[in-house]
Amino acid sequence: QQQVKQSPQSLIVQKGGISIINCAYENTAFDYFPWYQQFPGKGPALLIAIRPDVSEKKEGRFTISFNKSAKQFSLHIMDSQPGDSATYFCGVTSGSRLTFGEGTQLTVNP
Amino acid sequence: GAVVSQHPSWVICKSGTSVKIECRSLDFQATTMFWYRQFPKQSLMLMATSNEGSKATYEQGVEKDKFLINHASLTLSTLTVTSAHPEDSSFYICSANSLAGPTDTQYFGPGTRLTVL
Numbered sequence: 001q002q003q004v005k006q007s008p009q010s011l012i013v014q015k016g017g018i019s020i021i022n023c024a025y026e027n028t029a030f031d032y033f034p035w036y037q038q039f040p041g042k043g044p045a046l047l048i049a050i051r052p053d054v055s056e057k058k059e060g061r062f063t064i065s066f067n068k069s070a071k072q073f074s075l076h077i078m079d080s081q082p083g084d085s086a087t088y089f090c091g092v093t094s095g096s097r098l099t100f101g102e103g104t105q106l107t108v109n110p
Numbered sequence: 111g112a113v114v115s116q117h118p119s120w121v122i123c124k125s126g127t128s129v130k131i132e133c134r135s136l137d138f139q140a141t142t143m144f145w146y147r148q149f150p151k152q153s154l155m156l157m158a159t160s161n162e163g164s165k166a167t168y169e170q171g172v173e174k175d176k177f178l179i180n181h182a183s184l185t186l187s188t189l190t191v192t193s194a195h196p197e198d199s200s201f202y203i204c205s206a207n208s209l210a211g212p213t214d215t216q217y218f219g220p221g222t223r224l225t226v227l
Contacts, residue, residue: 032214043116043203043218044154089153093214096142096207100153 003027004092006101013108019077021104023090026071032093035064035075036100037086044089048075080108111137114206116219123194124227131189131222133204139184140206144216145177148201160187184209194226 004025013019023033032051036044050057050064050073057064063076077084085108090101113136123129133143142161146154158179160166166179176198178190187206191198201223205216 032212034215036218041201041221041223043114043205043221045218046215049215096214096216097159098144098156098205098214098216102153 003030003099004090004101006090006104008104009102010105011107013080013106015080015082015108015110017080017108019080019084019106019108020074021088021090021106022072022074023092023101024070024072025092027092027094028071029094030092033064033066033073034091034093034098035062036089036091038089038103039086047088077106080106082108082110084108112208112211112217113137114204114217114219116202116204116222118222119220120223120225122225122227125195126193128190128192129194129224131191131202131204131224133187133189133206133219135185135206135208135217138206138211139209140187141184141209142207143181143187144205145179145187145189146203146205148203148221150201154203157189191224194224196226199224199226 006023034049035047037047038044048062061078066073088104115134117132145157148154157172158166158168160181162181168174181187203221205218
């Protein structure tokens, strides 16, 4: 059973636009929700993360919106740049165990 | 801070041979280290979790005799792929969480590309 569902699978955005990636989960035991960015041939890098006691967290151009009742969270990338082109994974964590979403390949056109 | 390294970054080996991959936390001590496998255009799948000085815990479907994990210290874990076969070709990535930080934050290494001929 899939622990977390991520959408869309791929996303194309124009430079300066907003990229939005969504994740939904079922298990209310999850207590930490990170987003990772991965470039081809590299390991994933932690981008931003949120805990369920807050509804939004912003770091620079990246914002997580968290809806606890709907069991959904999303990543918003403002003013998207070609350098943001990468694969993004959401994660759900219970204790130290991290499960990844399927990933979203983001392409930002210049 | 929180840098994790892996060695080698890529390796090509013949079918039937064994390959060892090292994972080190460079600037922190890790309570737990994790090994993931990622096939092309797929997500990362957890293979096993290891704590220093104790046996690794393997995920369902992962053969512990094939993927040997040794967690020798708070900064070093190794994954040995024994009797490798072409289907073991994949991108292997380790991660670690910091002894000094929240246990739910994992820092990832750069990955090791394994190709078995």
